[in-house]
Amino acid sequence: MPDILRVAVVGAGRMGADHIQRIHHRISGAEVAAVVDIDLDRVNAAIDGIPGAKGYTDLDAALSSGEVNAVLLATPGFLHHDALLKVLEADIPVLCEKPLTPDAASSWEIVEAEAKLGRKRIQVGFMRRFDAEYQQLRQLIENQGLGELLVLHHQHRNPSTPEGFTNQMLINDSVVHEFDAIRYFTGEEITSVQVRLGKATRNAPNGQHDPQHVLIETSSGVLADVEIYVNAKFGYEVATQASFEDGIVSIGNDAGPYVRTAGQWGGKVTPGFEERFGAAYDTEIQSWVDAALRGELGGPSAWDGYATAACCEAGVEAQRTGAKVDVQLNSKPDLYS
C-alpha cells in the first residue's frame, strides 16, 4: 500500500480544475502528481501553483511516468470508456466522475473488465452519497426506524442549463443523479421508468421540454417520482420527501441565516451544485483517498455506474414514447455482491 495517493487528474475543465484545487488545499493523504488534458494551455493553467504536479497531454504518458498511483477521471463522459480500460490495465484506483460511460453497453464492458481483473478499482462520482442528509435518510430507511419506506418524491431543480443541453440530457445528466439516489436510498434496483410531459416553461431553450415528471418503480414496489426542472430560475434545489409507514422525512430544505427585511422573511436559495454539494465533494474525495490507500473502494462501484446507465436508457426511451419502460440489467457479477 502506498503512503500517499499521487493522483493524475485527467481532464482540466471546470470539474477537473475544482478537484485539483480540492486535493491540493483540503485533502489529506493525496497530492496532485499529474494533470492530463489534450489542451496544453489548460494543463499549464491547472498546475500553476501546485508544486510537484506535472502536465501531460496524454494519459498513457502519465501512467507510464512512474509518478502516478491513482487517477481522477474528469473528462467528458464519452472519453471514459477508453481511459477506464487503461487504468484497469494499470491496476490502480480511479475515481470516475459520472457517468461511468454514456450508455449501458459500454458500461457493461467496463464492469466485465473489472470483474475479470477481480479487484474493485473504479469508484463512480455520485457525490450525493456523501451528503450528510442523504446518509441520514438512507440510514433511517435501512434501520426501519419509521417502518417500511413506501414512496419517494424527488425535486431536482436548476436555475438554467448550459448551452447545448438537450432534452435527453435532462435524463442522462440530471435525473441520473436521482436514479442513483433512489438506488442508494432503497438498496434496490430500479425496474421501470415513465415520463410525463405537461405544460412547459417559456424559459427553456428550443428543443427542451422542461419541466418533466419522471415516474420510477423499484424491485420491491417503492414508487418514486422526480420533478426534473432545469430552467427553474429561482435557484438550485435537490430535495427528497420520503413517506414511511410511520412518518414522513424531508431532506434538502433551505438553511442558512434567516433574514427579515422589506416585508419578507427567509434566506438565500442555494445558487448551484457547488454550494449545495461542496462539502459532499470534499468528503467523497477524502473517502476515496482513505479507502484507496487501504486498497478498497470508498463509494459507489462500476456496477452502480452500469445500473444507472441502464436506467438512463430506459428513461430516454420513456421520454420519447410516453410509455412505462422496463429497465434491462445483466446479472450482477460476483465481484459486486
Place this chain on the structure above:
Amino acid sequence: MPDILRVAVVGAGRMGADHIQRIHHRISGAEVAAVVDIDLDRVNAAIDGIPGAKGYTDLDAALSSGEVNAVLLATPGFLHHDALLKVLEADIPVLCEKPLTPDAASSWEIVEAEAKLGRKRIQVGFMRRFDAEYQQLRQLIENQGLGELLVLHHQHRNPSTPEGFTNQMLINDSVVHEFDAIRYFTGEEITSVQVRLGKATRNAPNGQHDPQHVLIETSSGVLADVEIYVNAKFGYEVATQASFEDGIVSIGNDAGPYVRTAGQWGGKVTPGFEERFGAAYDTEIQSWVDAALRGELGGPSAWDGYATAACCEAGVEAQRTGAKVDVQLNSKPDLYS
C-alpha cells in the same frame, strides 16, 4: 331578501352537529331554525341548548313549516339527490356538504334541475376554498406573479380511516378534495386521471391499498400528482407544492409553537381536518350566509360538484385498471359560465 337566514340543518351526525354549534355560536346573520334527522334522539340532542330550533324527522315537514328559509345539507351523500331536488323546488339557498351526489349521472340531474330553475341556489361544501393559504395560492396563479403555473404536487395524508372506508373511498372521499383544489387553483377542468399502486403500508385495513399515487392533467396541460395516504399514522397533512416559471410555492406547512426538548426541535402535527380547516369552515359558512342574504352564491356551485363527481368516476376506473382514464364532462349550462 330575508334579514336573517333561518337554517334547517339536515343530518345531525358529526358534521351536522358541528355546523349547528357553529351557526349558533360563531356565525352572524343566521340561526338554526330546524334540525332534521330520521333519528329523533339525535335531533333532540342536537337542538338541546339552541333556543328556537325545532326538531323534525322529515325534510318536507321542515320546509313546509314556514320557519325555514335556507338548508344546510349534512346527510350522507346518497341522500343528497332527493333532498336537493326538494330544496330547488322550495327555491331557497342550500349549502350541500360534499359530494353533491355520489356519481356523475345523478349530479348531472341536479345541475339540470338548477339550470331549469334558472337561479344558482346550491353551494357545495368544498371548504378548502376558504382556507387563507389556498386563496393566496390561487391568487398568485391567477395574477401570474410567478409566471405560468406548470406543476402541482399534492399530499393528502390522514392518520387513519374510519371503519368501512373502502379502496374506492380513497378516491371518492379523499382525492375528491384534491380534484376540486386543482380545479380551483387552475380555473381549468381536469382531463385525465391515472393511479399508481406501489408498496403498501401494513397499517391499512383489508381491502385498502394505501398509499396511492394519483396522476392528473388539466386542460392546459398542467401536471398534478397526489400522494393519497390515509393510514399515515403520524398526523394529518394537506399540502401543495406548486412549480411556476419563476418560482416554487408551498402551502400547508406545519406551524404553531416551536418547541425544543429532549433532543428534538419542532412542534405538533395537526391531528385532523377539524384543526386544519376549522377556520375555513367558519369562513365558508359565514360566506354562504352573507351571500345567501343577498340572493347569491358564496362558493363553489353545483357544476363544481358535478365536475368533481366525473373526476371521481375516472379516478376509480383508473385505480382499477392502472390506465390513464379521460374525464367525461357534459357541456356546461349557461347558468354556470
Place this chain on the structure above:
Amino acid sequence: MPDILRVAVVGAGRMGADHIQRIHHRISGAEVAAVVDIDLDRVNAAIDGIPGAKGYTDLDAALSSGEVNAVLLATPGFLHHDALLKVLEADIPVLCEKPLTPDAASSWEIVEAEAKLGRKRIQVGFMRRFDAEYQQLRQLIENQGLGELLVLHHQHRNPSTPEGFTNQMLINDSVVHEFDAIRYFTGEEITSVQVRLGKATRNAPNGQHDPQHVLIETSSGVLADVEIYVNAKFGYEVATQASFEDGIVSIGNDAGPYVRTAGQWGGKVTPGFEERFGAAYDTEIQSWVDAALRGELGGPSAWDGYATAACCEAGVEAQRTGAKVDVQLNSKPDLYS
C-alpha cells in the same frame, strides 16, 4: 340575562369602526345598537349599513335610551375613566380597549368603584390572551410540561409609528402589551422594570429613542426582557421565546405560503397588528359576548388594567433614569382573587 347583547360602541375611530364591522358581520349573540362619538359625521359613517344602529354624540343619551345593554369602549385612553364610571353606574358589561386608564392612580379609582359595585363588569382589551399560540404557551407554563419557566425573551417590533408617538408611548402603548403578556404567561405580578438605551436607529422621529431594551422581573424571579423597536421597517413582529427547565418554546414565528423565487426562500412578514391579531380580536369579542350573556367576564379584568398601568409608570421612570424601578401595587381587592 339578556338574549342578545345590544352594544353601544363608544368611539368611532379606526379601532371602534373595526369593532362595529366585526360585531355586525362576524359575532354571534350581539348587535351594534348604538354608536357614540363626539364627531357626528364619524357616527353617521360608522352606522351606515348597520341596520338598527342609532347614532349618539353623548354616552349618557345612549345609556338612557333603553336600547343598550353593553358597552364597547374604544375612545382614546384619557376618556376611559369617566366613561367607565358611567357604565359601572349603569351596571352593564363593558369591554374597555387598553389602557384601562392612562395612569395607575385613575385606574385604581376604577378598581375601587367596581369593587364597591361588587360585580366584575369591566373586561380589558388585552387581545393577545385570545391568540392561540399565547394560550398554548400559557397552558404549557401552567401544567409545567417542560418544568419551571425560567426566562422570557420578548420581541415587539413595528414597522413605524404614527405621528405624535412619543418616547413614553413606547412604554405606555407598546410595552404595555408585554407587561400584560408576562403577567398572563406567569400568573404573577411584575416587581421591577429597567430600561437600557443603546444605539438608536436613524429611522425614528425626533424625540424617540428606538429601540429600547426593557428588563423585567416577576415575583418568583422569572427574568423577562423586551426588545421594543417601533420603527423596525421590515414588518410587524410580536414573538416570545421561553426558556424552561426542560426545553425552549418560541411563539410568533412567521407562517403562510412558502415561496422561492429570484434566489430567495421565505414568505411575507405580517404587516401589522390587524393581520397578526385579527383572529384574536374576533375570539376576544365573541368570548366577551358569550360571557356577558351569562353575567360573567370573558377575559382580563380591571385589576389587570390597573396592574399594567402601574408597570407602565415604573417603566417610564426606568426609561428616564436608567435605574431598576420597583413596581408599586395596592392590595388586590377580594373581588379579583
Place this chain on the structure above:
Amino acid sequence: MPDILRVAVVGAGRMGADHIQRIHHRISGAEVAAVVDIDLDRVNAAIDGIPGAKGYTDLDAALSSGEVNAVLLATPGFLHHDALLKVLEADIPVLCEKPLTPDAASSWEIVEAEAKLGRKRIQVGFMRRFDAEYQQLRQLIENQGLGELLVLHHQHRNPSTPEGFTNQMLINDSVVHEFDAIRYFTGEEITSVQVRLGKATRNAPNGQHDPQHVLIETSSGVLADVEIYVNAKFGYEVATQASFEDGIVSIGNDAGPYVRTAGQWGGKVTPGFEERFGAAYDTEIQSWVDAALRGELGGPSAWDGYATAACCEAGVEAQRTGAKVDVQLNSKPDLYS
C-alpha cells in the same frame, strides 16, 4: 517558508486528541510531528496510528528536536502562559486554544512579549469565526446591507456541564465565546458587562446559578445580551438574533432532515459543540495552516485573547455584584492595529 507544517500538539486530552485526528486525516499541508503531554500513556495512545509522530512529556524537548515548526496548544488554560512564552522564543506559529491565559494580567504579558518580538505568531482558537453563518452575519454588519446594527441577542445553551464546572466558569468558559463573537460581529471593543440572576433551574449542580442573563455594551453603544444556560437539557444551541435598522437576522437555527412522526414535526437538536462547530474546527485549522505556511495569522490574535480575558474579569465581577462593570483595557500595541 516551510513546505509543510510539522505540528507539535501540546495536550493530548479530548481536544488535543481531536486535533491530532483532524490534522492527520483531514488537513492539507500539515502533519502531526510531535505530541506533548505530561501523561506518557496519553501520549502513546494519541500517536498510535499517526506515522511519523513522536511522543514527548516536555515541550522543550519537542521544540529542540528540530522536527517541529509549529505548535497547537490544547492544554488547560492555566498552562498556556509559560508555553506561549516558549513558543514565542522559538519564533514559530502557534494555535492556542481559548483562553489565551486565564486572566487579563497574564494575557497582557503575552501580548507584550509578542509585540516585542514584532511578529504575530499566536492565533487564538475562537473557532466560531470560521462558522459559515457567523461569517455571513459579520459580513452583513460590515457592509451595512441592512443599515446599522443596533442590538444582538445571544443564546448559549448546553445540555449539561462537566463535573467541577463552577459558577465563574459560566462566564470564563462559556460567555467568553460570546464576548469574542460580539467583538467579531461589531469590530468593536466591549465597554461594560452586567449580569442578572433570576429563577434558577433545579438541574444545575450546587454552586451554579443557571441560567444567567448577561448584558453587554460595545463602544458605539450596540446593546447585546446573552442567555447563558448550561444545564438546559434539551440539547446544544448557540444562536444570535441581530436587529438592524432595516431588518432582523438570525443565525444558529436548527437544520437537518425534517421528520414528522407520532404527532410531532421537526428534527434533531444538535447534541453538542462537536456537531455544531465540527466543520468550523476543520476550517479554522486549515486556515491556520495555510496562513502559517505564508508566515501570517489566519484568525484572531493575542490581542483578541487579551481583550476577551478583560471582558471575563468584568463579567465575573458583574456576576458577583449585580452592578454594571466597565471593561478595563490597556492601549492596543501597534502590532495589532
